[in-house]
Amino acid sequence: MQIIHMSDLHIGAKPHNEPTIYNDIIEAFNNSVEIIKQEKPDLVVIAGDIFHTPKPDNDSLRFVMTKFREITSFNIPIILAHGEHDTPGRRESTILQVISSALDKVYAPYYESKPSSSGESIYSNIVKDTWMKVRGLNIFVYPFKKMSQEKRKLLSKQLLPYYNKFIKREGGKSVFVGHFSIDPIFVYDAIATEDDLPEANYIALGHVHKRHIIRGPKYFVYPGSLYPLDIKEAEYKNKRGPILVDLSSDEPSIEEIGIPIRSNVIGDLEISDEKQIDKKIKGFVEVKRIQAGHKKPIIYLRIRMGKNVYSRVVLQSIERVGKETDVVIIPILERVGIKEEGTYPISSSDRNSLDPVFVMVNSLKIKEEVAKLLIELRDASLNENDEKVDEILSALSTTAYNDLKVWM
Ligand SMILES: [Mn+2]
Incomplete structure (x- = not known):
């Protein structure tokens, strides 16, 4: 048997x-x-x-x-x-x-x-x-x-x-x-x-x-x-x-019984100024690619950004490099200094700072997926779309359980 x-x-x-x-x-x-x-x-x-x-x-x-x-x-x-x-x-x-x-x-x-x-x-x-x-x-x-x-x-x-x-x-x-x-x-x-x-x-x-x-x-x-x-x-x-x-x-x-799975690798990179971001990310991707022994790995790229680096610029660079190298890069952006201060300093000059998803991810430390669901929930309840509200609540109760518990 x-x-x-x-x-x-x-x-x-x-x-x-x-x-x-x-x-x-x-x-x-x-x-x-x-x-x-x-x-x-x-x-x-x-x-x-x-x-x-x-x-x-x-x-x-x-x-x-x-x-x-x-x-x-x-x-x-x-x-x-x-x-x-x-x-x-x-x-x-x-x-x-x-x-x-x-x-x-x-x-x-x-x-x-x-x-x-x-x-x-x-x-x-x-x-x-x-x-x-x-x-x-x-x-x-x-x-x-x-x-x-x-x-x-x-x-x-x-x-x-x-x-x-x-x-x-x-x-x-x-x-x-x-x-x-x-x-x-x-x-x-x-x-x-x-x-x-x-x-x-x-x-x-x-x-x-x-x-x-x-x-x-x-x-x-x-x-x-x-x-x-x-x-x-x-x-x-x-x-x-x-x-x-x-x-x-x-x-x-x-x-x-093992099955073949694409390499999923994690990398950490610090970017303190906007000069040569593409070159820096591209070099990093090449190194990770060799380490992974795989032409098309998935790279979870944690980037610690300096104060004066725009997250949008970094994200655009990652998109360009991803396309050019044919590698999936999943960016995880962090601000330098965030851990010491405990809160995320929202600078008025940061173009992304008014995006509610960005604000929730960075200042409340919840997953992007969860932040998006919360925005969708607001829209669905404003539109009185009960079915959609139910669907989002159900998704939140599973994917966001850990994140939301912190705030309850
Ligand atoms: Mn599961």
Whole structure:
């Protein structure tokens, strides 16, 4: 009995509005599917965040459905867990439910809250609703719904102990699937500890974007994001691609199957005057290109700008150099002196200083993506576009959780 475990594909993501990254993510999943077709496991499990948003663009949706169909045509079933990125914030069908109703052998267990019948506890009903048997293997998919961190912790405290009863009662091999952080792997939004994890033969997790492989006493894995989604993830040096788990023996064997990923490198550059900015950035890009051993790496370029350097001039230079060298450069601009003073001194001579996104990014220290969403939110509410407001709030609750928490 072999399974392929993946998570956090984030298909449809376009960080920094960069089409290269959007395409790379698709390519990475395409390569993973090729591996699945070679390995022909008994089952594929994707532990959440298949899509980057609850309503992915049609190209992403079409691509994923085509690839899922390729997998199931080998008679390999696919089990999908919901993640915070692909679960809508309101009560409606999820995109994973839509796919699962359209495609044979694709399952996305989900529970609808309902009063407990037959005197049994609501929790054992939830377990029953989200439990599947595939080729004699018991698969328990821990439910994911949008709710507060407190509620999520409370639910896990009550629900997690139920799994062991089922695992013991059913016997045979079992796999537990969940999309959440655990203490001590990632403490920040953990809803349980390692000890709380059920006694399944293998625990397929998702949500944490850095890869973690734990071989006993409980066997659990976070495969990590399939492709680096930001500068922080560009620093992770873990392998990327599917995890192959063999459950034939008493102890599972866990194998990482690497797929080729474009080099993502990080560079730091200081610019104190506007002279020869192009030359300076170009020289730097060439060095990084050689270091990366890749003609077209993605370069996250952190630039510390001196007082008299206009950010617009730097951004224009980066655009020119990027085009000329055919390298994707993602600029991250910082002002020198900002750390010591704690606040960003907005100079009236800086042409960008009146751009609200720029102001939020630099003085509030929130991500550009989040700042843009906040501006969109203002526009949508001014236009009384309720649907758009809902959509943006849902996006904010996932992408901006860390950023906004600081201000709450
Ligand atoms: Mn994720």
